[in-house]
Amino acid sequence: MGPRMKRSPSEIKLEQMLRSSKLVAGGFMGNDPRTPEEIIRDDAAALQRLGRTAAEIAQRMRTLTNTARAALGNWVEAEGKYCLRSEEWKGMLICPWPHPGQFEKRLTACRRLDTGEEIVWSDLNIHLIEAHGFFEGMGSPFRLEPETLVRILF
Amino acid sequence: MTFESCQITINNSRKQTVWGGKSLLATLHEQKIFIPTACGGRAVCGLCKVKVLKGGGPLTSSEKPLLTQQEQANGFRLACQVKVQGDLEIEIPDDLFRIRRYRARCSKIEDLTYDMKRFTFELENPKTIDFTAGQYIQLRCPPYNGIREGVTRSYSIASNPQENHRIDLIIRRMPHGICTTWCFEHLKVKDAVYFTGPYGDFYLRPADAPKIFVAGGSGIAPFVSILWQMKNNADKRKAVFFFGCNWVEDLCLLDEMKRFEQELADFRFVPVVASPSPESGWKGQTGLVTEAVQRSFQTLRGWEGYLCGGPGMIEAAVQVLAELGIPQENIYYDKFA
Numbered sequence: 001m002g003p004r005m006k007r008s009p010s011e012i013k014l015e016q017m018l019r020s021s022k023l024v025a026g027g028f029m030g031n032d033p034r035t036p037e038e039i040i041r042d043d044a045a046a047l048q049r050l051g052r053t054a055a056e057i058a059q060r061m062r063t064l065t066n067t068a069r070a071a072l073g074n075w076v077e078a079e080g081k082y083c084l085r086s087e088e089w090k091g092m093l094i095c096p097w098p099h100p101g102q103f104e105k106r107l108t109a110c111r112r113l114d115t116g117e118e119i120v121w122s123d124l125n126i127h128l129i130e131a132h133g134f135f136e137g138m139g140s141p142f143r144l145e146p147e148t149l150v151r152i153l154f
Numbered sequence: 155m156t157f158e159s160c161q162i163t164i165n166n167s168r169k170q171t172v173w174g175g176k177s178l179l180a181t182l183h184e185q186k187i188f189i190p191t192a193c194g195g196r197a198v199c200g201l202c203k204v205k206v207l208k209g210g211g212p213l214t215s216s217e218k219p220l221l222t223q224q225e226q227a228n229g230f231r232l233a234c235q236v237k238v239q240g241d242l243e244i245e246i247p248d249d250l251f252r253i254r255r256y257r258a259r260c261s262k263i264e265d266l267t268y269d270m271k272r273f274t275f276e277l278e279n280p281k282t283i284d285f286t287a288g289q290y291i292q293l294r295c296p297p298y299n300g301i302r303e304g305v306t307r308s309y310s311i312a313s314n315p316q317e318n319h320r321i322d323l324i325i326r327r328m329p330h331g332i333c334t335t336w337c338f339e340h341l342k343v344k345d346a347v348y349f350t351g352p353y354g355d356f357y358l359r360p361a362d363a364p365k366i367f368v369a370g371g372s373g374i375a376p377f378v379s380i381l382w383q384m385k386n387n388a389d390k391r392k393a394v395f396f397f398g399c400n401w402v403e404d405l406c407l408l409d410e411m412k413r414f415e416q417e418l419a420d421f422r423f424v425p426v427v428a429s430p431s432p433e434s435g436w437k438g439q440t441g442l443v444t445e446a447v448q449r450s451f452q453t454l455r456g457w458e459g460y461l462c463g464g465p466g467m468i469e470a471a472v473q474v475l476a477e478l479g480i481p482q483e484n485i486y487y488d489k490f491a
Binding site for chain 1: 192193194196197198199216219220300301302303305307308309310326328329330331332334335370371372398399400428429442443444463464465466467470
């Protein structure tokens with residue numbers, strides 16, 4: 001990790017929002033000491049090594065979410081290799097970036113039938129990855145490792 | 155920023171003298187006028203729409219995505235984005251004057267399933283609440299365990315409207331959810347809670363038409379209240395309630411539903427289990443709740459539909475009910491949003 005660039009007031013304000021519990025319990029950063037910019041940069045580098053883009057990952061997540069939604073909260077098999085379930089709660093999840101963005105409070109569980117490996121994401125996760133390249137900080141309950149996503153989704 | 159005295163005229167009649175400097179949303183809350191909000195004033199939920207007839211400054215860029223062209227043309231604004239810096243004239247629905255802030259005490263917590271609980275709150279101040287069955291409240295979750303800011307979350311009232319000294323809420327746990335984690339892990343019997351309400355226009359319409367209710371999970375909550383209301387009114391209208399869940403372990407309130415079946419003139423409860431295990435011995439309806447509705451009726455022409463659940467369930471149920479002949483305007487829903 002090189003020397004830190006001087007940060008803008010908006011970047012500092014964003015980090016405060018991401019570390020706060022204003023929008024989700026425990027915030028989005030977990031116990032990660034890195035700045036959001038560093039997390040995004042490191043995850044972008046990981047994606048490059050893996051040969052995938054954030055847009056491709058988000059698109060896969062959205063496709064599987066839509067398949068799971070059709071089962072109305074029940075487990076459903078998909079594509080011969082997944083078991084999926086989307087659950088919904090009252091309310092909205094709000095994007096911490098300073099733009100209008102709210103997402104239905106939905107969690108989608110995706111389990112590989114061959115390995116049993118399972119990950120869970122929210123619709124907000126899809127947006128954060130697609131629009132901001134943000135996979136959340138280490139230790140956040142909804143942190144999604146790029147390596148895990150690529151291994152499970154493709 | 156103006157910290158001087160300003161006058162807010164509401165609905166061309168009520169005049170409130172307030173100190174300027176805060177948002178209209180916060181200022182009205184201080185005046186005990188509780189405009190609903192889900193995002194705490196960040197211009198993202200769009201719930202706090204009010205019509206501003208005079209004052210309030212220009213529409214901000216953060217409001218535009220949340221207001222239709224028609225709303226913008228008619229003077230609607232987000233109360234959280236309007237700064238009180240001078241006199242204002244606004245219009246709000248009269249129903250909002252009924253909304254109060256309540257202090258209550260938790261008197262009972264019951265496990266309904268492995269991830270759903272029923273909480274009973276006895277009202278302390280004010281001591282009673284007048285609500286229409288189907289409405290919801292906004293519960294204040296205080297700061298806890300490193301969560302420094304309180305939040306509010308909406309929950310349907312699940313109790314008898316006649317027993318207006320208390321309310322029941324049925325809450326399903328959301329993994330890592332701020333408010334449900336507090337309710338499930340921190341809230342104890344005898345603790346004080348605060349909420350505002352009642353809100354919402356999800357309630358039983360007066361038409362004689364038979365009713366079909368469709369819900370999943372904690373979407374059962376408003377229907378408990380609605381069934382109490384039907385019982386209180388000796389309501390003779392036909393009603394059928396399809397309740398969908400994943401496993402037999404997700405079923406709840408079966409005894410209460412059985413009692414409603416016995417006590418109401420023409421009510422039937424139809425639990426639908428999507429994936430019952432062979433060991434469960436389940437003999438009832440299986441598959442998706444919407445499939446069970448399709449199997450059970452050739453037509454629902456002349457009926458009204460009432461739905462409560464996640465957006466996916468609502469969308470699917472609306473489609474099924476429409477296919478069975480219920481016009482869109484006779485389908486009412488409380489979407490989890």
